[in-house]
Amino acid sequence: MRRGFRLRVLVAGVLLAACAANEGNNSGGQAQSGTVVVGASNFTEQLILGHLYAGALEEAGFPVDRSKIGVGAREIYFPAMENGEIDVMAEYLGALYGFLSSRAEGAGEPAVLTEVDELRTAAMQALEAQGTGIVLLESSPAQDQDALAVTQETAERYDLQTVSDLAPVAGELVAGGPPEEETRRTGLRGLEEVYGIVFGDFVVTDAGGPVTLEALKQGRIQVGRVFTTTGFIAEENLVILEEDRPLIPGENITPIVRQEVLTPEMEEALNAVSAALTTEGLTELNRRVDIDREDPSDVARDFLAQEGLLPA
DSSP states (O other), X not given: OHHHHHHHHHHHHHHHHHHHHHHXXXXXXXXXXXXXXXXXXXXHXXXXXXXXXXXXXXXXXXXXXXXXXXXXXXXXXXXXXXXXXXXXXXEEHHHHHHHHHHTSTTOOOOOOOOSHHHHHHHHHHHHHHTTOOEEEXXXXXXXXXXXXXXXXHHHHHHTOSBGGGGTTTGGGOEEEEOGGGGTSTTTHHHXXXXXXXXXXXXXXXXXXXXXXXXXXXXXXXXXXXEXXXXXXXXXXXXXXXXXXXXXXXXXBEXXXXXXXXXXXXXXXXXHHHHHHOOHHHHHHHHHHHHTTOOOHHHHHHHHHHHTTSSOO
């Protein structure tokens, strides 16, 4: 009897260990619980996009976990997708390709690509080559590119119209932006390499949000890294400096999904969001959050209903 009992305990232990290992391999994603984990970075537009994707997926019948909306920068959320903690994200084609290129073995500087088809091909090849288990869905015509903004006063004082105009006066100016601005190729490093721009100082603000705006208005910085769809640009009469050399790539908004959880129904729901988005429309959604102080989830729901992707 005792030997039989010990055998049953041993078998039970092996089964429990196997279950635990299986759960560990599928942590966080649909493969474990049937729930799709939607993520987003931590600035206005990403919060809106995260809720757009979540709402569309819920309408398609998927249970959705929104707890990863606002998780942080690409350096945080992309590894989280690779290890199964996040299933769906909104990406920007050029930034994604640059990120993948930077971590490839023996990587040099990636080519600056502006055409959506070129970027999609390059990004898909990089995703596959690196064994990410992540796929691109359809890219939206909507784009949100990095840009440098100054106040009207600063533009007039230094005669600034293009990014190149900064080069001879940058030593007198303080720039502001998110922490990754100091290391990314499209940030300070690229500005120095491509334009010969070296600022007198750099202050960490945020990713083109209210902290950057206030720093510009108060004169703590003279040049701020913003996004071209930022809602307050027109409201505050800021000047966007024209990119006159190849540094900023095309940035069509594109859903990325873990291959393991992707279904035709999921693909259809997310592609419908991509098709509905425009650059002008996204700018208006950002304005409603940044200027009118509406909640990103409410703004996203209104948009989905307006586009017929949710019941009105």
